[in-house]
Amino acid sequence: MNIFDNYLLEINDIILSNKDILNLENLENLNNVNLEIPPEHFDFDLSTNVSLVLAKENKINPNSLANSIKDLLLKKINHFEIIEVAGPGFLNIKLSKEGIANNIDDILENRDSYGSKKSNETYNIEFVSANPTGPMHVGHCRGAIFGDVLSNLLSFNGNQVVKEYYINDYGNQIKNFVESVYLRIREIKFQEKFPVKENLYPGEYIKEIANNIIKNNNKIKVDNFNNSFEELKKLSLEGSMSLIKNDLKQLGITHDIFFSETEIVKKNLVNKAIKKLKNKNFVEEGFLDPPKGESFKNWKKVKRLIFKSSKFGDDTDRALQKNDGSWTYFANDVAYHSDKIDRKFNKLINILGADHTGYIKRISAAVSALSNFQVSLNCKVCQLVKLYKNGKPFKMSKRAGEFISAQDLLNEVNKDAIRFMMLSRSNDIELDFDFEKVKEKTKDNPVYYVQYAYARINSIIRIINKNLDDKITIDKKSFSLNEFEEKILRKIFEWPKIIESASLKYEPHKIPFYLYELSTLFHAYWSKGNENNEFRFIENGALKREESLAFLHLIAIVIKNGMNILGVSLPEKM
RNA sequence: GCGCCUGUAGCUCAACUGGAUAGAGCGCUUGGCUACGGACCAGGAGGUUCUGGGUUCAAAUCCUAGCAGGCGCACCA
Structure with missing residues (x-):
């Protein structure tokens, strides 16, 4: 149900079946014709550029064509009461009383679905995917809300939408995270001082996770980090994910699937995905050039598996293996996206933070390569959220353990105001978010x-x-x-x-x-x-x-x- | 050096993706309530759409060369 689509269809039909009368030979651009709301001062219901579009390709005067079309439409469409030719050849249309009444009736009839447009795609939307090393901070909220609302929007149009969270529960950061929990547990149990070390997570929430683990697992051993790693990893991740899930819940956000990176590695999905790419000759052993820009002390020229992403528009080819031969984060992500493709979605969407912009080309390249361009991956980037409090900037720093968490935000501002505010800017521009303003209950809000x-x-x-x-x-x-x-x-x-x-x-x-x-x-x-x-x-x-x-x-x-x-x-x- | 994003009123942003006289909010300014809920409304001032060139009936929008700001450029995740 869409007033514009309905009338536009009628208009196009009439043009097609009267092309001789109108002296039109070329109608290829008919789908460029649109029907819109005219600027307010014209006081009309609808407006179309039909004669402008058709006059061009048929090389006739748009104004005279507009007049012929006007007469035709008035005769054929009884919902059109007055039509005026305006400007370079626009047709401004006023609906008859009956036309208006019919459209009102349609809305009253359709109610909850009014505005939706039937569409039947299968979408997978990956969003949030915050590292499971701690609770969400304010920056995550923007992408979280964006993804959630985009999902609602696409569902509203009748699409199948699966909302997914990719848990990066693998690699060095997790090791550091688990070690931090381990040391906090020892701190609580044996009064050992938590060390100041570069890669550890000092935040208060680690204590909370540690305390919960002690409370629920009184037999847990913390004598040797390596020995208790696996068990502690599981418990720590449960702890941090429940913090994240709680944040999401309070923001009114739910995911259908939480997909674990560790599972990808365990199930050997990486080998499978890389093999696929190898068969297509997009993966080979080779050497990469050292990165440009900054210098990297650890960089080594080592023979490794490389994905030829530059064939798909990336700036350079990308490594799939580290120095020691183990898979890179990217390799795991290729496997993850290969799995999404196998699950038969025809549209993939990733919601990313601005700091991941540089990653888009390579993962898009991987999806194109894996699916033979059959599946599209669309990455939407949410620019930074700049926090203010009474006009004063608020800084976040996860490394120092002093970041503004989603929880801090939720403690002060209600969910509705946060959601509305986070969406009141295009995702492409930075968002100024002032704590105090969002709390105001005035028209400023x-x-x-x-x-x-x-x-x-x-x-x-x-x-x-x-x-x-x-x-x-x-x-x-x-x-x-x-x-x-x-x-x-x-x-x-x-x-x-x-x-x-x-x-x-x-x-x-x-x-x-x-x-x-x-x-x-x-x-x-x-x-x-x-x-x-x-x-x-x-x-x-x-x-x-x-x-x-x-x-x-x-x-x-x-x-x-x-x-x-x-x-x-x-x-x-x- | 390279890639992505942004540049529109004093400030924060829209602009149906190429349409007509570029629109809102804040701020400034002049007015309106003992109410069908003032958590509101009406009027006014305010523009070289960053700059130069190009494409066409038509450019804030597309192309091109610059300028300015943000984010990023790993074998981390």
């Missing part, structure tokens, strides 16, 4: 502004003893709209467009912007009622006009659909 609009609608519905779940229809003959309602209705017709472009480019930030604008129109309408009785919805506890009930429903439907996708709650009273 857009989430309350939108919620407030919804609460106001509910207060009317309460007064007249109705329910937003009630099925309603409008009287197509008698209904009429005032200027405010016309404006709001056009905004509501725009909703499917927002969803379409947000899901096409994976840009969920369009939704908060849109909801804010819709709320603005509603608040303006409401305030007019305070000035002028004529514009009030109710009088003496009863509805003044039947159509205003439909109106309140329309707005509520769109706000609700939008906030559901954002995962932000909508209180009926505030």
Whole structure:
């Protein structure tokens, strides 16, 4: 259900079947034709560039073509009442009363699915994937919320979406992490001082994990690190993952699958994946050049397995083995993505932090190579979150053990405000996040502004003893709209467009912007009622006009659909 | 040195992915409430869309050469 798609289809059909009358020979660019909302000052419902597009390739004057098309459309589409040719050849269209009524009915009929566009892809979205060496920090929250909302958005359109978390529970960092827990346990048990050592994790949460391990495993031995490593690793990872999962839960985020890197190694998936690439001649033994830029003291020229990612647009080929012959992180990740491909997703999406930008080309290359370009991997990068408190910058430093955790944030700000705020910027730009501002309950804080609009609608519905779940229809003959309602209705017709472009480019930030604008129109309408009785919805506890009930429903439907996708709650009273 | 991202009003950002007179919020400024919920609204001022060149009916958007800022450039994860 999409007002634009429906009418555009009709327009295209009419053009096609009347190409002779219109003197058109070339119609190849018909799919470049679009139907949109015209700029506000034109006061029209729809606008199309059809004559501009077709005039060009047929080398005729766009204005005269526009006039011919105008006559044709007025004759053939009875929902189109007035059409005006404007500017270089745009067609601005006003819908008839019947046309408007039909579209309103469609929305009231479709409700929860209004705005969705049927699509049937299978998506795998990997997001968060924070290292399991400690709780989430604020930077992770952005990617976490982005991934969650993108998943909601794609599900809203009917796609199959699997949300996945890749646990990097392998390698040196985990060893250091487990050792840190080990030493904290010894500290607690034997009052040994926790050493100051470069690679250890000094954070307070390590003590928490250590304490929990002691509490639940009174037989655990900590005499020798190597001997107790495996058991301690398991327990420590459980400890840190439960911290992370708890953070995610409080942010309203769930994953369908937690995929362990250790499992990949254990199941020998790396060998399998590398063999696949070898068979295609994309892997060979060889030498890499030393890295440019900084100098690396540990770099050695050693013969090793190399993935020829430069054949797929990467800047250089990439190592699959370390000096000692063991697999690199990248090799494990190739295996992981090979597994995703085997699980038959046709679209893969990874949500990454800005510090992983340099990794995109090589992993995309791997997916292209493994799938013969059949599966697309799209990496969305979330730029940094810059924290402020009362205008003063807040610094994070995980190494020093003094980072602002997701928990710190959640202690001060509620989930709804965090989610809305984190999405109120395009993922491509840095986000300034001020603790104090997000706590404000004013229009400076857009989430309350939108919620407030919804609460106001509910207060009317309460007064007249109705329910937003009630099925309603409008009287197509008698209904009429005032200027405010016309404006709001056009905004509501725009909703499917927002969803379409947000899901096409994976840009969920369009939704908060849109909801804010819709709320603005509603608040303006409401305030007019305070000035002028004529514009009030109710009088003496009863509805003044039947159509205003439909109106309140329309707005509520769109706000609700939008906030559901954002995962932000909508209180009926505030 | 190389790659990715960004550059739009004093500040923070939009702009339906090539459309018409580039829009919001904050800030500044002038007004409006004892309420259908003021957690709100209306008006005003504010622009060489970083710079130069190109593509076309049409460029903030595409191409190209620069400039400025951010992130990254491993056999770490």
